[in-house]
Amino acid sequence: MRAIRRAAEIPQSDVAAAAGVADSTYSGWETGTAVPDPEKLPTLAGVLGRELNDLFPRNGLPDLTDLRCDAGLYQYETAKLIGTKSAGPVAGAERGERRLKDRYVPLLATAYGVSEDELRQAQERSIAKAQGEEGEPAVTESASATGAPPGTLAEKITLILDRSYPGHQGPPSDAEIADAVNAHAGAHVISEAGVRDLRTGAAETAPPIVLEGLAAFFAVSPLYFQPDDAVARQVYEGLRLLSAAKKGSVGRVRARGAGAQGLSANVMAIVNDLVTELEQRAPDSNE
Known part of the structure; x- marks a missing residue:
């Protein structure tokens, strides 16, 4: 602030008066012994002839x-x-x-x-x-690194909007998102208010066609918007399979079969093929 004020040849007292503070208070801001209220920053930027985001970047x-x-x-x-x-x-x-x-x-x-x-x-x-x-669980780089994704649909949308649109342009509006989803679907499947409800958590779920449109618009995998419990269940089943293979009891996983809480039919078919192959290679081995 001091360098900019001096370059503009503005007296210190003029800036202090515009900010509504004593000269000594403003002097403290320039020397760094004190900081102005954030509410004062727009006035300071105006008096010094600078854009707020340029003088005090966020x-x-x-x-x-x-x-x-x-x-x-x-x-x-x-x-x-x-x-x-x-x-x-x-x-x-x-x-x-x-x-x-x-x-x-x-x-x-x-x-x-x-x-x-x-x-x-x-x-x-x-x-x-x-x-x-x-x-x-706040969304931070360390949380992402440890595999802690956002949980709700609102958190997932907010994460993308907050992290994927830097700069002055900012993230797309709810209306822009709705238009893109509708264009992807080829029909009117969601309104601006509907997007806002998803983003704010007022609505917790959306039809598959809306989730597909969101994934296409944000250029992420459709899996990103799937319920966490579905993703977690598949991961859990995968870990059970690996654990059973190491213990020589893969057949128990096959015998359990598919169900409401188990693997899908397609995935179970792959598991069965793998079990058969393992049994043929080492029928008496527990390795």
Whole structure:
């Protein structure tokens, strides 16, 4: 800030006055002995003639608190915006404790200078952040490395939107996603509101054609959007087979056969062929 202010030949007192603080306070910001409230950053960027994201770049996409601060608003000021006695609804949403009521969304979106869809996406990030702080499996590089995928359909969609669309363009809107899914299906199978319900968790499941369209649009395997229990069951059965093979009791797996909780008929056919081959090669071996 000091280098930019000096290059623009702006007196320190002018910036302090615009930010509504004492000269000594602003001086502390420049020397690094103190930091400004995030709500002050838009004003500072404006006075110094820089874009907010250029002067104070953010790491990652914004959550609800970020959007409010980017608008230069303190939390207490939002009560007037949404017509409530206190800022409790906004405070709760920023802490990730509860979602905003639908009637508050357009009011805050207008005040923050963003679309309603952008506000809802930021709200999901606030919720995800709160879950991570409370010990829930947050989506991090280390979690991905250990094979801990997102669980719900909403978490899977949010993960892609948060991690696959860096830069100023940002992720696609719910309407854009709906249009792409409908184009893939060749029919109207989901609406903008339907996508939003999936993304926010209001709807927990979707028809197969919608999941296929989502996978095609996001360029991921259709398996990514399948229920976790189905994937886990196949992994579990695979581990049972490997364990049985090592113990010389593969036949027990074959005898168990296919069922509601077992392998599919096609997979069981492969297992049976493998068992037969193993028995022919070493009928008396337990290796």
